Amino acid sequence: MVCRMQTVEQALRTLVTEGTQDGSLRPGSKLPTERALVAQLAAPRSAVRRALEVLERDGVVIRHVGRGTFLTDVAVAQVDGAPADTSPAEIMQVRLLLEPQVAAQAARVATQADLDRVVECLAGGAVSDDFEGFESWDAKLHRAIAKATHNGLLMNMFDVVNTARALPVWGSLKRRVSTPERRRCYHDEHTAIVDALRDRDPDGAAYAMRHHLEHVSDNLLGRH
Amino acid sequence: MVCRMQTVEQALRTLVTEGTQDGSLRPGSKLPTERALVAQLAAPRSAVRRALEVLERDGVVIRHVGRGTFLTDVAVAQVDGAPADTSPAEIMQVRLLLEPQVAAQAARVATQADLDRVVECLAGGAVSDDFEGFESWDAKLHRAIAKATHNGLLMNMFDVVNTARALPVWGSLKRRVSTPERRRCYHDEHTAIVDALRDRDPDGAAYAMRHHLEHVSDNLLGRH
DNA sequence: TGGTTCAATTGGTTCAGATTGGTTCGTCAA
DNA sequence: TTGACGAACCAATCTGAACCAATTGAACCA
Secondary structure, eight states: OOGGGHHHHHHHHHHHHHHHHSSSSTTTTTTTOOHHHHHHTTOOOOHHHHHHHHHHHHTTTEEEEETTTOOOOOHHHHHSOOEEEEEEEEHHHHHHHHHHHHHHHHHOOHHHHHHHHHHHHHHHHHHHSEEEEEHHHHHHHHHHHHHHHTHHHHHHHHHHHHHHSSSSHHHHHHHHHHHHHHHHHHEEEEEEEEHHHHOOOOOHHHHHHHHHHHHHHHHHHHOO | OOOOOOOHHHHHHHHHHHHHHHHHHOOOBBBOOOOHHHHTTOOOOHHHHHHHHHHHHTEEEEEEEEEEEOOOOOHHHHHHHSSOOOOHHHHHHHHHHHHHHHHHHHHHOOHHHHHHHHHHHHHHHOOOOOOHHHHHHHHHHHHHHHHTTOOOOHHHHHHHHHHTTHHHHHHHHHHHHOHHHHHHHHHHHHHHHHHHHTTTTTTHHHHHHHHHHHHHHHHOOOOO
16 A cells, blocks of 8 residues: 555645645635646546545545635644654754743733733742642743743744643653752742843843753753 | 635735724724725625625624725724734744744754755745745745754744744735835845855854844834 | 705625536546 | 546536615705
8 A cells, every 4th residue: 555646645735734834825725726736736636636535534624615625724733733753952952042032022021910920830830849740830831931922923933842842752851850859940940030030131031041941951961 | 614714804804903003994984995995905896795794793894885884993992902913023023033043053054955945045036026926935945944954843933933924914014015126135135144054154144144134124114 | 055966986786607626427448 | 347537517606797775975956
């Protein structure tokens, strides 16, 4: 069952993924008509329809007689979701690149309500001394800081990283290096970040965040 | 029957929100006539009417035969209260935050094949002098640079931004400020970035990218 | 001044023709 | 025989244009 008979379906899938990647296709976008795809892919209509049926069964597209074929949000979710092979090193590289800037922006524009939510997460991390609980509050804290930027797109990207953090490889790695002592240390670093946010100190927040993430990165991946 | 939003309805909504934001539209203001919208949006009148029916059902507009279509006060309330959709300002903020670092990393780890792809996009932008073509090559160029980092997660986050860039607000805004002269200028800046990549100069690439994006941001949003 | 008329404008409606996904069927190669 | 291919056809939907009815406002006149 490894024949080349899937070429049309593959061509369609790459067409969809490329379209969503370069932004020309979004959820709800109309795909070319079946007859247009026949010409475009130089394939018989029956093959195009067979491929479209698979995509429809996968929930990637939805078809309507007289209207056309449309992308669902599943399509972009499949593309946007973190790839399964994302390595912890990649994740930490992105976090180090992104989160200090996020913290700086949060220090500038956070409201009191934002800060309250952040502090709440900090307190939650303080009282939970087991791995699961601390990890949960840690994720919530970092997300609350991102939310405090009031930049929806930034939040969106932050969530992409967070989905990567939910990958099994990440969990097992973090569980292996997590100790009560390190969690206390992380909590202190969290406190330093939150203090900078409360002081409305963008540079301080960015520095504290970078220091914290470098510490995390060192623990996870070993010192470079 | 959960059809996704039609392009026309989205275009109308952005037209309303932009109008209320820049003050040209207020509660009670008269919208363009259906026939004017047909010309403005290059859409069939049936689609315009379908979109207007939705807006009327939402209470955003009220329609009178022989008089026209008028904004209600609900419209501005929705604009003020609703969570702001990703605005061009947000997008540029994120791009300014992300892409210089991406360029620096690309300068460090790009392969010759990566650079070849980037140069190809640069050449494509040079020969296409219309808005659509240049915009397409521009997106491809920035994405090729992101790809050169060999960090899949970074690529994914980049695609999240690109998806936002495909929003109609962004398109109309960019179309408004795009001129042949500016496109030539952008091309020169692109060339500077690519040169830095070829020189394996991370700082230079980051600087060139930041300079380019600040230029784009200034053109789009006005100088701050 | 006040009223009437009438053409232009605007949202609402209808309908024939084009478009589009879905289906059937004859042909042909493996 | 089996399966794919292509063409014709079907039904749902969209499109564009003409037409309808409500409204407006300017022109006109007593």
